[in-house]
Amino acid sequence: xxxxxxxxxxxxxxxxxxxxxxxxxxxxxxxxxxxxxxxxxxxxxxxxxxxxxxxxxxxxxxxxxxxxxxxxxxxxxxxxxxxxxxxxxxxxxxxxxxxxxxxxxxxxxxxxxxxxxxxxxxxxxxxxxxxxxxxxxxxxxxxxxxxxxxxxxxxxxxxxxxxxxxxxxxxxxxxxxxxxxxxxxxxxxxxxxxxxxxxxxxxxxxxxxxxxxxxxxxxxxxxxxxxxxxxxxxxxxxxxxxxxxxxxxxxxxxxxxxxxxxxxxxxxxxxxxxxxxxxxxxxxxxxxxxxxxxxxxxxxxxxxxxxxxxxxxxxxxxxxxxxxxxxxxxxxxx
Amino acid sequence: xxxxxxxxxxxxxxxxxxxxxxxxxxxxxxxxxxxxxxxxxxxxxxxxxxxxxxxxxxxxxxxxxxxxxxxxxxxxxxxxxxxxxxxxxxxxxxxxxxxxxxxxxxxxxxxxxxxxxxxxxxxxxxxxxxxxxxxxxxxxxxxxxxxxxxxxxxxxxxxxxxxxxxxxxxxxxxxxxxxxxxxxxxxxxxxxxxxxxxxxxxxxxxxxxxxxxxxxxxxxxxxxxxxxxxxxxxxxxxxxxxxxxxxxxxxxxxxxxxxxxxxxxxxxxxxxxxxxxxxxxxxxxxxxxxxxxxxxxxxxxxxxxxxxxxxxxxxxxxxxxxxxxxxxxxxxxxxxx
Amino acid sequence: xxxxxxxxxxxxxxxxxxxxxxxxxxxxxxxxxxxxxxxxxxxxxxxxxxxxxxxxxxxxxxxxxxxxxxxxxxxxxxxxxxxxxxxxxxxxxxxxxxxxxxxxxxxxxxxxxxxxxxxxxxxxxxxxxxxxxxxxxxxxxxxxxxxxxxxxxxxxxxxxxxxxxxxxxxxxxxxxxxxxxxxxxxxxxxxxxxxxxxxxxxxxxxxxxxxxxxxxxxxxxxxxxxxxxxxxxxxxxxxxxxxxxxxxxxxxxxxxxxxxxxxxxxxxxxxxxxxxxxxxxxxxxxxxxxxxxxxxxx
Numbered sequence: 001x002x003x004x005x006x007x008x009x010x011x012x013x014x015x016x017x018x019x020x021x022x023x024x025x026x027x028x029x030x031x032x033x034x035x036x037x038x039x040x041x042x043x044x045x046x047x048x049x050x051x052x053x054x055x056x057x058x059x060x061x062x063x064x065x066x067x068x069x070x071x072x073x074x075x076x077x078x079x080x081x082x083x084x085x086x087x088x089x090x091x092x093x094x095x096x097x098x099x100x101x102x103x104x105x106x107x108x109x110x111x112x113x114x115x116x117x118x119x120x121x122x123x124x125x126x127x128x129x130x131x132x133x134x135x136x137x138x139x140x141x142x143x144x145x146x147x148x149x150x151x152x153x154x155x156x157x158x159x160x161x162x163x164x165x166x167x168x169x170x171x172x173x174x175x176x177x178x179x180x181x182x183x184x185x186x187x188x189x190x191x192x193x194x195x196x197x198x199x200x201x202x203x204x205x206x207x208x209x210x211x212x213x214x215x216x217x218x219x220x221x222x223x224x225x226x227x228x229x230x231x232x233x234x235x236x237x238x239x240x241x242x243x244x245x246x247x248x249x250x251x252x253x254x255x256x257x258x259x260x261x262x263x264x265x266x267x268x269x270x271x272x273x274x275x276x277x278x279x280x281x282x283x284x285x286x287x288x289x290x291x292x293x294x295x296x297x298x299x300x301x302x303x304x305x306x307x308x309x310x311x312x313x314x315x316x317x318x319x320x321x322x323x324x325x326x327x328x329x330x331x332x333x334x
Numbered sequence: 335x336x337x338x339x340x341x342x343x344x345x346x347x348x349x350x351x352x353x354x355x356x357x358x359x360x361x362x363x364x365x366x367x368x369x370x371x372x373x374x375x376x377x378x379x380x381x382x383x384x385x386x387x388x389x390x391x392x393x394x395x396x397x398x399x400x401x402x403x404x405x406x407x408x409x410x411x412x413x414x415x416x417x418x419x420x421x422x423x424x425x426x427x428x429x430x431x432x433x434x435x436x437x438x439x440x441x442x443x444x445x446x447x448x449x450x451x452x453x454x455x456x457x458x459x460x461x462x463x464x465x466x467x468x469x470x471x472x473x474x475x476x477x478x479x480x481x482x483x484x485x486x487x488x489x490x491x492x493x494x495x496x497x498x499x500x501x502x503x504x505x506x507x508x509x510x511x512x513x514x515x516x517x518x519x520x521x522x523x524x525x526x527x528x529x530x531x532x533x534x535x536x537x538x539x540x541x542x543x544x545x546x547x548x549x550x551x552x553x554x555x556x557x558x559x560x561x562x563x564x565x566x567x568x569x570x571x572x573x574x575x576x577x578x579x580x581x582x583x584x585x586x587x588x589x590x591x592x593x594x595x596x597x598x599x600x601x602x603x604x605x606x607x608x609x610x611x612x613x614x615x616x617x618x619x620x621x622x623x624x625x626x627x628x629x630x631x632x633x634x635x636x637x638x639x640x641x642x643x644x645x646x647x648x649x650x651x652x653x654x655x656x657x658x659x660x661x662x663x664x665x666x667x668x669x670x671x
Numbered sequence: 672x673x674x675x676x677x678x679x680x681x682x683x684x685x686x687x688x689x690x691x692x693x694x695x696x697x698x699x700x701x702x703x704x705x706x707x708x709x710x711x712x713x714x715x716x717x718x719x720x721x722x723x724x725x726x727x728x729x730x731x732x733x734x735x736x737x738x739x740x741x742x743x744x745x746x747x748x749x750x751x752x753x754x755x756x757x758x759x760x761x762x763x764x765x766x767x768x769x770x771x772x773x774x775x776x777x778x779x780x781x782x783x784x785x786x787x788x789x790x791x792x793x794x795x796x797x798x799x800x801x802x803x804x805x806x807x808x809x810x811x812x813x814x815x816x817x818x819x820x821x822x823x824x825x826x827x828x829x830x831x832x833x834x835x836x837x838x839x840x841x842x843x844x845x846x847x848x849x850x851x852x853x854x855x856x857x858x859x860x861x862x863x864x865x866x867x868x869x870x871x872x873x874x875x876x877x878x879x880x881x882x883x884x885x886x887x888x889x890x891x892x893x894x895x896x897x898x899x900x901x902x903x904x905x906x907x908x909x910x911x912x913x914x915x916x917x918x919x920x921x922x923x924x925x926x927x928x929x930x931x932x933x934x935x936x937x938x939x940x941x942x943x944x945x946x947x948x949x950x951x952x953x954x955x956x957x958x959x960x961x962x963x964x965x966x967x968x969x
Contacts, residue, residue, distance in 0.1 A: 141949035240422035272815035
């Protein structure tokens, strides 16, 4: 298995290189040319000249790319057109909020989706099964921003059970050692803040996680159905084991393999979903950052954001592949 | 008192399309340490009876009649929790395809110890030691090293040995082997059958061997029941059956096996036609459409098992095979050694 | 014509239709798929007959300009928007737009994706390697972000947007077809055809492609739903079709997202329109998948 992991790690570099090339070309293709795009339309001639120099825009393309790579490798992704802050610092400031939201959404999707799919499979053809199928189908047919709006409207605006926007109520104080609010609250033993942060997390997480939930539930159901008809489940029953043991050790353990893969594939959905969900709840994460960048034509942030998202995506996929290899004994012990 | 007594067992499968009458009233007795073979084509219902007895039929299947007396208790209608105490402990079963019958994500040792810890008052360590011993007994060298291996690291024959180890772990009184050698190479087949025979003697275990292969029962089973379309159509001591197959189907089975010592020009004699769909319950003997001896009576009334050639040899036939049509003496040579 | 040739000709006619007839049978018996067809029929009727069904024009000012426009009632089945336009009319014409978008994007994605996939699968070697690495690269950027990037560069015209959404789907189709072709390439009937001397391109077009087409059809159907939702998403982030007169459902939703409390009807109805269209398409796609291979439970 070590060989497998090493090979996947090795493949990482050409992919990252390819991504950087993609974003590089993207910047060069922006309307108005890279200089205007990265500086803003009201840039003066002096700054334009400066950036032409530093980007080497008069040099041949490969040289430009080389410079670009050097910059990216040293952590320089340029500066925001709007705020003049370095792109990397903006990204790292907003990053924890999105991660917190995505994790919460994923936890929701997994802990609700897997049992749902499993039970639906065990009671094949029953009411729960059909209901879950319908729900899954609706889940993949609904745009995440519409769902987010509906949830906000019903639970926050109309019923008032949960807050409408933000990560924390204005009246609540919290120190931020990690910028992960839930973690921060636990670390500083600030229980009012903890509850407040969780309340703010609930609606966005459900909105973001519902579509992955629908997919996870479907895959779990399908995988469980497949496994239930396998010979080794019959063997387990013939050994006189408790049904719950059979479910856990023989059925679930095998059904989880394809499910794990699918969970990994949901990252893409989560990332794009974050972009759409955060704006509905004014969640100060990478999603709103990118959205604002689009709105204000802050191409510096946009190219940095796209690159960042893509890298995260690739890394998570790698992680998923390796976990799958680890969980599946057939790959682990070649 | 027989160890296992099955009376008029009927099993049906209720699907949306049709009801399948898989087992149509079978009866037999099994004494301690006895080896019984159940022979028949695929789909004749031979595996279903065993699955039904143990209560592990697929969801659509159900026992609709009959009783299965084991140790004085009727297994039919017993709750699943009680059946679980018998499965794997007093009655164990091994299946046909060792490639798919073992959990691919669980270590071999674990798959054996879980049976031990479930049924016997053992803890994990004792069970692990016992598991190694069991693997040794079924002929896997360096047993202790293999406990942490996964099924895919074993060959087919080794996997079947592991299955057998799992089955005999709690010293069951009955071992049901459902086509244990069908998916294996011929040389491995012989080894596995020898292993089963050895264990029967060592454990004083009764064995029900289900197969479609006559050669397999010939070498292993004292008695053989021949099954067709959900019923036993002939039962008796194995050598007797081979020497004097009184049911036309049994005769047909024997004649369709190619013989090494046959005269070269003899053609293989298959049985014409195909087995009936188990969804129809037609009047009369189910074999009648393919039978050369069939009469109007065969087609209208179902024959029941009656003694012929002695009290141990039963046949369900209105027109048993006459003496002149019996195969020549060589059948007797296939007797159990 | 010899007897063998006559029988062979007969076989060619019978075999494909036998397969498809079976699939159609199974499809017909699937209640979910039939619901899907019902929804899609409504969708298509709305799209095609919008001018006839609607009482107003999509950009006609049928009522007063208002910050809090009226909800459903009276002449206006689904209410008015801030510009005084009839919402029901706009939704109907929006169906036209969505249908167009769905069809064109998928057509683009299919056309490019299938060519790449076929080349990759059949030619193999470095062509396969290059194409697949390009596909991998495209797939490393999450779909919406890729679309955002491309629209930023190519502009917000309706045609460009449909092109972009199509391009984003290319890797899926390419991979799918390549996989199917690879699977078929080594199968017995292809080897048989090759051994008799049937030329390569004939084998590809006449034998491999027809047998690989089934999963592609399913994917194309599902891709339509994705396309519709994706364009709505682009509108939501402000990169939808630039023309303000176009009654794009996503844009209608986006424009009123922060006025949910006061004008819920302006958000809910376009949203529901998206959901039902996508649902109908997904139900059909699912039904197709089951009909074509009922053994595939996933």
